[in-house]
Amino acid sequence: MKKFSIFSLARNALSHHEHWPEQWRSPAPKPAYDVVIIGAGGHGLATAYYLAALHGITNVAVLEKGWLGGGNTGRNTTVIRSNYLWDESAALYEHSLKLWEGLAQELNYNLMFSQRGVLNLIHNVHDLQEATRRVNANRLNAVDAELLSTEEVKAFCPILNTSPKTRYPIMGGTLQRRGGNARHDAVAWGYARAADARGVDIIQNCEVTGIDVEAGRVTGVQTTQGTIAAKKVGIVVAGHSSVLAAMAGFRLPIESHPLQALVSEPLKPVLHCVIMSNGVHVYVSQSDKGELVIGAGLDPPNSYSQRGGLHTIEDQMGAIVELIPIFSRVRMMRSWAGIVDVCPDASPIIGKTPVEGLFINGGWGTGGFKATPGSGWVLAHTIATGEPHPLNAPFALDRFTSGALIDEHAAAAVAH
Amino acid sequence: MLWIDCPWCGARPESEFRYGGEAHIARPDPATTDDAGWGDYLFMRSNPKGVHAERWMHREGCRRWFNALRDTVSNDVLTIYPMGTPRPDAPGDEAEGG
Ligand SMILES: Cc1cc2nc3c(=O)[nH]c(=O)nc-3n(C[C@H](O)[C@H](O)[C@H](O)COP(=O)(O)OP(=O)(O)OC[C@H]3O[C@@H](n4cnc5c(N)ncnc54)[C@H](O)[C@@H]3O)c2cc1C
Ligand SMILES: [Zn+2]
Numbered sequence: 001m002k003k004f005s006i007f008s009l010a011r012n013a014l015s016h017h018e019h020w021p022e023q024w025r026s027p028a029p030k031p032a033y034d035v036v037i038i039g040a041g042g043h044g045l046a047t048a049y050y051l052a053a054l055h056g057i058t059n060v061a062v063l064e065k066g067w068l069g070g071g072n073t074g075r076n077t078t079v080i081r082s083n084y085l086w087d088e089s090a091a092l093y094e095h096s097l098k099l100w101e102g103l104a105q106e107l108n109y110n111l112m113f114s115q116r117g118v119l120n121l122i123h124n125v126h127d128l129q130e131a132t133r134r135v136n137a138n139r140l141n142a143v144d145a146e147l148l149s150t151e152e153v154k155a156f157c158p159i160l161n162t163s164p165k166t167r168y169p170i171m172g173g174t175l176q177r178r179g180g181n182a183r184h185d186a187v188a189w190g191y192a193r194a195a196d197a198r199g200v201d202i203i204q205n206c207e208v209t210g211i212d213v214e215a216g217r218v219t220g221v222q223t224t225q226g227t228i229a230a231k232k233v234g235i236v237v238a239g240h241s242s243v244l245a246a247m248a249g250f251r252l253p254i255e256s257h258p259l260q261a262l263v264s265e266p267l268k269p270v271l272h273c274v275i276m277s278n279g280v281h282v283y284v285s286q287s288d289k290g291e292l293v294i295g296a297g298l299d300p301p302n303s304y305s306q307r308g309g310l311h312t313i314e315d316q317m318g319a320i321v322e323l324i325p326i327f328s329r330v331r332m333m334r335s336w337a338g339i340v341d342v343c344p345d346a347s348p349i350i351g352k353t354p355v356e357g358l359f360i361n362g363g364w365g366t367g368g369f370k371a372t373p374g375s376g377w378v379l380a381h382t383i384a385t386g387e388p389h390p391l392n393a394p395f396a397l398d399r400f401t402s403g404a405l406i407d408e409h410a411a412a413a414v415a416h
Numbered sequence: 417m418l419w420i421d422c423p424w425c426g427a428r429p430e431s432e433f434r435y436g437g438e439a440h441i442a443r444p445d446p447a448t449t450d451d452a453g454w455g456d457y458l459f460m461r462s463n464p465k466g467v468h469a470e471r472w473m474h475r476e477g478c479r480r481w482f483n484a485l486r487d488t489v490s491n492d493v494l495t496i497y498p499m500g501t502p503r504p505d506a507p508g509d510e511a512e513g514g
Pocket of ligand 2: 422423425426474477478479
């Protein structure tokens with residue numbers, strides 16, 4: 001792996017950046033691996049990286065039906081935060097945030113990780129009570145959180161309309177200063193490059209079409225590039241979790257929905273933080289390119305079509321103009337959707353499946369980008385040792401039988 | 417946006433409707449169902465990549481419920497049928513999900 005540094009940048013500038021080596025290989029699949037990871041999104045690539053880097057397991061393939069990072073990793077709005085209500089979630093997301101804080105150095109890759117602060121708005125008395133409870137819960141879990149008054153919200157983000165005359169007046173906010181954004185693609189690329197350097201084969205254009213199970217144990221996968229044997233297999237396919245589970249003969253409490261986002265024309269810096277509002281249902285940040293990045297709710301019908309309805313976007317644009325009236329004449333440039341895998345309690349499933357040697361990491365729904373490092377870290381541990389780490393043990397599939405749900409739906413300060 | 421043919425009002429845009437999720441999920445008797453069966457009823461869903469049987473309500477029209485078969489890849493609504501009747505066959509009715 002060629003290390004990125006000020007010197008290698010300068011050296012390559014002299015040759016017009018024409019001699020950089022490929023960042024990862026494109027190998028043909030071997031007939032067998034110790035571990036096969038299905039899905040080269042951020043979560044799958046992080047899993048492969050930590051398997052190699054922390055557990056010494058390098059005979060690993062990551063199989064991707066399209067191109068790496070082309071799923072939700074490359075489609076999301078990159079809000080990163082860890083201010084979840086319940087202890088189990090706070091521990092998992094905070095572990096992830098801590099990994100983010102050192103990740104660019106660890107991977108030698110510029111992730112453009114920016115802890116610009118995530119501001120969740122409060123619009124009514126119920127929001128205020130929920131937010132106060134959440135801030136207190138966060139602090140007990142050593143997650144940074146502050147409760148702001150309307151005046152403090154205005155001082156922190158002056159472009160917000162804090163007039164009491166709006167339809168949903170801003171009554172305050174919660175702020176996680178360590179939250180922020182990162183460059184979506186860079187996370188996938190950084191993990192891919194670092195995993196590849198440790199011997200992991202990343203195989204793109206290789207769709208898994210079947211999972212081989214013998215006497216209750218996984219033995220390999222069928223793919224568009226032939227049969228690949230594996231001692232252990234991890235399903236990390238986001239919106240396609242139910243499809244892969246069906247190949248192995250079990251069902252999941254997951255439904256897949258389109259989630260849309262859109263970006264504006266580039267503007268001069270105008271918004272320095274991430275704004276989220278559960279009440280009017282929208283969130284927005286500004287990318288380093290200057291585009292406003294806007295997202296909100298799911299399209300209700302489950303679908304794999306990777307496109308949503310314009311009426312959903314219309315709702316969130318109405319909300320944004322209400323919150324930040326100076327955005328009313330900004331032009332929107334592109335909109336798109338990703339297929340997200342939603343669990344009934346809005347928490348992920350990370351752990352074992354009914355098939356021995358087959359593991360799953362899915363159900364992250366609308367909010368898994370922020371968890372990319374931690375998600376890969378705990379899944380690598382689970383695959384390497386065969387048992388979940390204490391951080392992901394509560395997120396087992398059997399919680400839907402035991403009833404021990406981790407209900408973040410109402411609790412977690414909007415869906416992302 | 418989907419285009420849905422309400423059996424009473426005719427074809428209308430999706431924004432007039434409320435989605436009701438997967439159809440034909442029968443409630444088991446809680447007295448005789450074990451935890452796995454109850455969890456299955458409450459939470460497990462077929463979520464197919466293909467034909468899906470689902471419920472809709474014409475919220476901003478007649479406010480009546482009905483069932484539909486829809487292809488979750490093309491989003492085409494294939495068949496509309498009354499609630500309480502069995503799932504009809506649809507062209508290409510082979511779901512990839514489980
Ligand atoms: C519009 C939008 C906005 C979002 N905003 C946020 C946000 O602000 N903050 C946040 O934390 N999260 C957000 N999310 C959620 C987040 O993007 C996801 O939870 C996260 O990226 C999931 O990561 P992943 O690596 O598992 O998924 P993906 O990147 O989708 O990777 C899964 C991969 O599996 C591949 N695959 C599927 N089936 C097969 C098969 N049969 N064989 C081989 N490969 C297969 C896919 O092609 C894909 O590349 C958003 C999502 C969307 C769509
Ligand atoms: Zn009607």
